[in-house]
Amino acid sequence: MQALATPATPALLETLSPSRAADFKVCPQLFKFKAIDKIETPPTPSQARGTTAHLALQRLFDEPTAARTPERLADLFRTAWTELRSSDYVGLFATVEDERRWGLDSLAVLGNYFGLEDPTSFEPLHRELDVSEDIGDMRIRGILDRVEQTGDGLVITDYKTGAAPPEHFALKAFFALKIYGVLIRRITGDTPVGLRLLYLNGPTVYRIPIGDRQLDAMERQLEALWAAINRAIATGWFPPRPGRLCDWCPYRDRCPAFSDETADPTGVALPLPVAAHRTGA
Numbered sequence: 210m211q212a213l214a215t216p217a218t219p220a221l222l223e224t225l226s227p228s229r230a231a232d233f234k235v236c237p238q239l240f241k242f243k244a245i246d247k248i249e250t251p252p253t254p255s256q257a258r259g260t261t262a263h264l265a266l267q268r269l270f271d272e273p274t275a276a277r278t279p280e281r282l283a284d285l286f287r288t289a290w291t292e293l294r295s296s297d298y299v300g301l302f303a304t305v306e307d308e309r310r311w312g313l314d315s316l317a318v319l320g321n322y323f324g325l326e327d328p329t330s331f332e333p334l335h336r337e338l339d340v341s342e343d344i345g346d347m348r349i350r351g352i353l354d355r356v357e358q359t360g361d362g363l364v365i366t367d368y369k370t371g372a373a374p375p376e377h378f379a380l381k382a383f384f385a386l387k388i389y390g391v392l393i394r395r396i397t398g399d400t401p402v403g404l405r406l407l408y409l410n411g412p413t414v415y416r417i418p419i420g421d422r423q424l425d426a427m428e429r430q431l432e433a434l435w436a437a438i439n440r441a442i443a444t445g446w447f448p449p450r451p452g453r454l455c456d457w458c459p460y461r462d463r464c465p466a467f468s469d470e471t472a473d474p475t476g477v478a479l480p481l482p483v484a485a486h487r488t489g490a
């Protein structure tokens with residue numbers, strides 16, 4: 210008699226990054242595409258701008274204070290792009306003219322930085338900090354842009370090169386940064402006092418105060434989110450949540466919410482099978 214094959218049991222996640230946690234909150238199906246199925250999408254000029262600008266801003270603080278000028282930042286951007294274009298972004302632009310136009314637009318966006326803060330007035334405590342911490346039975350891991358010590362306490366800063374959202378949507382954009390606040394509190398023992406989003410393409414700075422009460426609430430929210438993610442993995446049920454983000458979603462073509470075969474008329478998609486594997490997100 211032939212033995213029946215044991216169905217594969219979907220494994221639980223080992224790690225979760227703040228940005229994947231934010232994805233799950235916004236749209237579980239988006240999370241599945243990225244974190245479970247790990248479907249690669251072609252790099253875009255916007256991503257290239259973000260990566261290159263982050264590298265240039267990180268390196269700006271390697272410079273002596275007097276050299277932290279707009280001209281130096283533009284040079285650092287050009288150098289960073291020379292490195293990245295031949296590694297991560299080969300063939301991104303169809304023509305030299307497209308690339309040149311992208312470069313000029315990017316430099317204009319980056320030039321806004323100096324209207325948002327004065328990089329000669331402080332020394333960051335950390336840049337591109339790789340943080341990892343166990344909370345309950347989950348491991349949270351991510352890289353945060355910057356931490357600085359102010360007179361009031363620690364402030365966490367995140368650079369954004371995408372367009373700044375209107376103020377009434379900005380609060381949602383702090384979700385991932387609050388998770389970093391939880392991690393920094395656990396690692397340093399100090400409670401951060403503020404979170405800042407620097408939108409170069411605005412240009413706009415959004416800042417919220419933070420304290421133990423908000424970070425305690427975030428920890429509880431994270432535990433609930435972790436449980437929800439593991440339930441979704443166990444059941445294979447990652448409902449799409451159509452919204453504003455769909456217009457920019459790289460998975461829209463394969464999303465059940467937009468597929469005649471799998472979506473129902475209410476826009477609530479049918480569950481899809483999930484592949485079994487161990488992974489980090």
Ligand code: SF4
Nearest residue numbers: 236449450455458464
């Ligand atoms: S297209 Fe919209 S609903 Fe579908 S995965 Fe992307 S964000 Fe979610």
